[in-house]
Amino acid sequence: MAMTVTKPGPAADTAAGPSRRAKNFKSRVLIPYAMLAPGIILFLVFMAAPIVYTLVLSFQKKKVSGLGLGKGSQSQVFAGFENYVSALTDPEFLGSVLRVLLYGLILIPLMLGFALLFALLLDSRRTRAGSFSRTAIFLPYAVPAVISSLLWGFLYLPGVSPFHFLARQFGVALPSLLDPNLVTFAICNIALWGGVGFNMIVMYTSLKAVPSEIYEAAKLDGCSEIQTALRIKIPIIAPSLVMTALFSMIATLQVFAEPTTLRPLANSLSTSWSPLMLVYRDAFTRNDVYSAAATSIVIAAATFIISFLFLRVVQKRAFGQEN
Amino acid sequence: MRKSFRAGAVAMLAAAAMLTAGCSGTSGTDAGSANDPNQKVELTYWAWAPNLDKVVEVWNEKNPNIHVTVNKQDGGDPAVTKLLTAVKAGSGAPDLIQAEYQKIPTLVAADALADLSGTEANETKSHFPEGVWDSVTLGGDALYAVPQDTGPMVFYYRADIFEKLGLSVPTTWDEYAQAAKAVHAADPEAYLGTFSSNDAGWFTGMAQQAGASWWGVDGDAWSVNIDEDPTNKVAEYWGGLVEEGTIDNKPMYTPEWNTALNTGKQVGWLSAAWGPGVLSGNAGATAGLWKVAPMPQWDASKPSTGNWGGSSTAVTTQSKNAEAAAKFATWLNTDPEAVQALVKETGVYPADNAGAKSALTAAPEFFSHQPDFYEVVADAAQNVGSFTYGPNVNVAFNAYNDQFAKAAQAKQKSAFSDAVKSMQQVTVEDLKQTGFTVK
Numbered sequence: 054m055a056m057t058v059t060k061p062g063p064a065a066d067t068a069a070g071p072s073r074r075a076k077n078f079k080s081r082v083l084i085p086y087a088m089l090a091p092g093i094i095l096f097l098v099f100m101a102a103p104i105v106y107t108l109v110l111s112f113q114k115k116k117v118s119g120l121g122l123g124k125g126s127q128s129q130v131f132a133g134f135e136n137y138v139s140a141l142t143d144p145e146f147l148g149s150v151l152r153v154l155l156y157g158l159i160l161i162p163l164m165l166g167f168a169l170l171f172a173l174l175l176d177s178r179r180t181r182a183g184s185f186s187r188t189a190i191f192l193p194y195a196v197p198a199v200i201s202s203l204l205w206g207f208l209y210l211p212g213v214s215p216f217h218f219l220a221r222q223f224g225v226a227l228p229s230l231l232d233p234n235l236v237t238f239a240i241c242n243i244a245l246w247g248g249v250g251f252n253m254i255v256m257y258t259s260l261k262a263v264p265s266e267i268y269e270a271a272k273l274d275g276c277s278e279i280q281t282a283l284r285i286k287i288p289i290i291a292p293s294l295v296m297t298a299l300f301s302m303i304a305t306l307q308v309f310a311e312p313t314t315l316r317p318l319a320n321s322l323s324t325s326w327s328p329l330m331l332v333y334r335d336a337f338t339r340n341d342v343y344s345a346a347a348t349s350i351v352i353a354a355a356t357f358i359i360s361f362l363f364l365r366v367v368q369k370r371a372f373g374q375e376n
Numbered sequence: 377m378r379k380s381f382r383a384g385a386v387a388m389l390a391a392a393a394m395l396t397a398g399c400s401g402t403s404g405t406d407a408g409s410a411n412d413p414n415q416k417v418e419l420t421y422w423a424w425a426p427n428l429d430k431v432v433e434v435w436n437e438k439n440p441n442i443h444v445t446v447n448k449q450d451g452g453d454p455a456v457t458k459l460l461t462a463v464k465a466g467s468g469a470p471d472l473i474q475a476e477y478q479k480i481p482t483l484v485a486a487d488a489l490a491d492l493s494g495t496e497a498n499e500t501k502s503h504f505p506e507g508v509w510d511s512v513t514l515g516g517d518a519l520y521a522v523p524q525d526t527g528p529m530v531f532y533y534r535a536d537i538f539e540k541l542g543l544s545v546p547t548t549w550d551e552y553a554q555a556a557k558a559v560h561a562a563d564p565e566a567y568l569g570t571f572s573s574n575d576a577g578w579f580t581g582m583a584q585q586a587g588a589s590w591w592g593v594d595g596d597a598w599s600v601n602i603d604e605d606p607t608n609k610v611a612e613y614w615g616g617l618v619e620e621g622t623i624d625n626k627p628m629y630t631p632e633w634n635t636a637l638n639t640g641k642q643v644g645w646l647s648a649a650w651g652p653g654v655l656s657g658n659a660g661a662t663a664g665l666w667k668v669a670p671m672p673q674w675d676a677s678k679p680s681t682g683n684w685g686g687s688s689t690a691v692t693t694q695s696k697n698a699e700a701a702a703k704f705a706t707w708l709n710t711d712p713e714a715v716q717a718l719v720k721e722t723g724v725y726p727a728d729n730a731g732a733k734s735a736l737t738a739a740p741e742f743f744s745h746q747p748d749f750y751e752v753v754a755d756a757a758q759n760v761g762s763f764t765y766g767p768n769v770n771v772a773f774n775a776y777n778d779q780f781a782k783a784a785q786a787k788q789k790s791a792f793s794d795a796v797k798s799m800q801q802v803t804v805e806d807l808k809q810t811g812f813t814v815k
Contacts (some may be wrong), residue, residue: 117811119596121485121767122514212632212641233785318630320573320781324774337457338774339806340482 104353111136111346136347145325146348152237153327157305160241160248164301165294167245168252173282175253176260187257191250198247202314205243210318231319243311248304252297259293260286295367299360306356309333328352417442417700422459423474424449425525425687427721434717435707442700444472452476452687456483459692463488471695472705476687477511478577478769480520481591483690485767490691493519495702503710503728507762512688515593515764520690522705525724527648527685528757529581532655534643535667537566545669549613552672556622559643568644570624570633571614573781576773578628581648581682583607584763586674590803591766597813598766603800608793609674615792618784625784634658646671648684649725649753656742664745668752680759686727725753732757768806775802 086093114132121127140146171190175183193201209230211217220227230239263286271281287294309329316322324338325331328348336345421432421444429446436443447470449455456479462468463486475483483489492498497519501509504523512521533545538555541562546552556568572578583590588606592599617623624642626632636642637659645651655666671681689705691698708714715731718724723740726732732754739749766772779795779802807814 115810117485119813120593120598121810121812122481125487127485127487207631210630210632213635317574317627318632320625320627320785323778323781325778334774339768339771340460 107346107349110343111350114343115341132343136344137351140344140348140351146328146331149325149328149331153306153308156237156241156308156327157302159237160244160305161298161301163241164245164248165252165297167249168256168297169287169294171249171253172256172260173286175257176286177278177282179278187254191254193247194250196247198243198310199314201247202243202311205239205246206315206318209239209315229319231315231321233321236315236319236321240308240311240315244304244308248301252301255293255297256290259290263289295364298367299363302359302363303356306352306359415441417697419444419472419695419697419701419704420470421446421472421474421704422449422455422470423447423472424451424455425474425722425724428474430721431708431714431717434713435704439704442697442704444704449474452479459483459488460486463693467694469692469694471692471697471701473690473692474524474687475521475690476685477508477523477683478580478765478773480512480688480690481514481765481767482769484514484520487693489520490693490695490698491518491520492522492691492698492702492705493517495699495706497522497702497706500706500710503730505727505729505757505760507683507760508686508727510762511765521688522690522702522709523686523688523727524709525650525686525718526727526757526760527581527650527683527725528753528760529585529646529648529671529681529684530651530753530756531669531671532645532647532651532666533568533669534640534662534665536665537640537643545667546672547670548676549672549674553613553617553622555644556617557620560622563641566641566643567622567624567636569646570626570628570642571618571780571784572626572628573777573784574627574629576776577684578646579610579776579780580763580773581684582646583610584682584761585671585680586610587680587761589761589763590772591764593764594815597815598807599815600766600800600804600807602772602803603797607796611792611796612789615783615789618787618792619789621787625787638662648686649757650685650723652740652742652749653723656740663742666743667746668743668749670752670756680761681756683760683763686725688727725757766803766807767812768803768810771806772799772803775799 112132112134113129114135115127116130117127119126171186174180175187180186196204208214208216211227211229217227217229228235230236230242267285267289268281271285276284307329308327312322312326313330313333316324316326324334329352332345332348332352335341335348419442421428423446429448432444432446449458452474455473456475459469459473460483469488475489480489500522505526508523508526512523513519531546537559538545541558543555543558544551546555552568559566559568580590583606586606586609588601588604588610590600590602590607592601614623618625624636633642637645637655638661640662645655647654651668656663670679673679689708691701691705695701708718709726710728710731712731712734715726715728716735718726719731719735726735732750736750736754738744739747743749776795776799779798780792783791783795804814
């Protein structure tokens, strides 16, 4: 391992003279690209090609003649921006976006707040049973969202829920979390349960990377644990806070598994509750892959723009000291 | 170490050789002419009915020249999605597929099903109830599938609880409403049934009983007849019961519903001939307590019922041996021995009239205390009205899920009527948008 480490410096630069062009071409172009090839090919085949195909589909539509039965009665025709116009003017799409915005407004601050709190607690000097707590908090992240939604769904249903059973023993009637006005919280809770652990690990890891001299200096200056956390730790790990916030925002826009799994259990979730559910419904329930493609492109573009704007706004503050 | 590696490599090579041999063998028969009776034919059959392969074994033993292989599918929806993809791709479809009746127009629209009207399958018309035959011909001259099983709707109820409450079995919908009131009054947690926004097929069956047929063909145009008297009558009836609170508003097939079936909080279930399988699976502890009765009627002098579920055997347009496939489909669904095996192995209610009569003698195990079980079901099967499905059943059913979920949650009779109007509107708009002519 040690042998592969080369010391960068002026010697390496002087070796790159014009007389060694052929060798340079090989070592500077051929070998790196050959090594990158698997990644590039995988990206082209599994990312770029589907995106291009989705784009192509989004400008098409199905056209039927007569009763639409039998051979040749259905064809694919160019639709222009028709699918985009109907996606953007669809009240169901707008409704799903608003629901997901509310969901994100509730979920993201809670999730990042808990993650930060747990990370700081685990990092503090007085923590006991640290590795056990860390694993316990992280573990739910390893449970697939469909499974956790099923588990929580069982706990939510008043007829089978142990919480409702216990409450009934004490003569209290709990409201059902699957009611239309509470179901957003029910979904938030599942996402929170599964997501806090992952975000905590990211923050905790960057806390561990902070050089301990800083803490020692702070301690000598008479800084308390809470002051250290607020004035030193949080500002230092700001980049990881930005990153987890960005990931959470993207995950929020793409929420799908939790509401889809809960939907058949109650009347309060429609098949177009979130934007991705709407895409799924159009593509696979309504067999209209064309408008589903257009809606996906709109969602992808919106995700990109929101991420970009968010980074633009917070980047200066978070990464300022690094440049 | 090295030796075992070599042995492994040899085994893999052998396996690869066998695989290639298998492939070339299949393509060899595919290329063969279907007209030569001595030519060996290989057919693949996508189906999801449990144990169907055992019925197919009977065929394979008797017909060495037409060998059928069952390829087990996850269910009706995934199989159709796969078939539509294969048709679009131009290859990969099986010879035969198990197709639910409501999926046939969608499959025909995508040119996925072969017309069997020129084969021996066309001679089986007399075997099936008229309404069922209509759904495989779409009311025209073509024949797109051979009916396999049906789901005539009947009423299951907890005989023990009915007896305890002194209730008699409701024969009309008015009596059903009174019984629902009585059940709920005796135990505020108990209901005679639930209105399920998850099960579009269930509501379709009840609309069919009331005389609805949601689609129709008029020359080159489709008509959509959801927002009409029969469906509105059914929706308002259930909306009224849900608004009163005498009928539950939660979906079926949830853990909560299963528990309620087990604990006697769901005292009845409007379901189909295949109900015993579900009841024994989901509420096994209640064996011996349920009984079956005909559906409550709108007009007791003109008994009728609807259909919930059921499927057919169709031949795909990619089959190179459509003739042989049609022969098999005909045998599977009309031959007395095959129908007997279907009943025994897969537990379906066969569409074949004569077969049903001779094969269904003993009541299913869960209902062994009610010897006349199949007499009740057979009477119901005679009264299934005809119902035309259109090319966008999926859209209408999806609209049912969303609109009736809202209505059931709102617990208002007026919301149920609005839901029917929305279903009509969504279904018509979708047809127009795709370019169908709608009357």
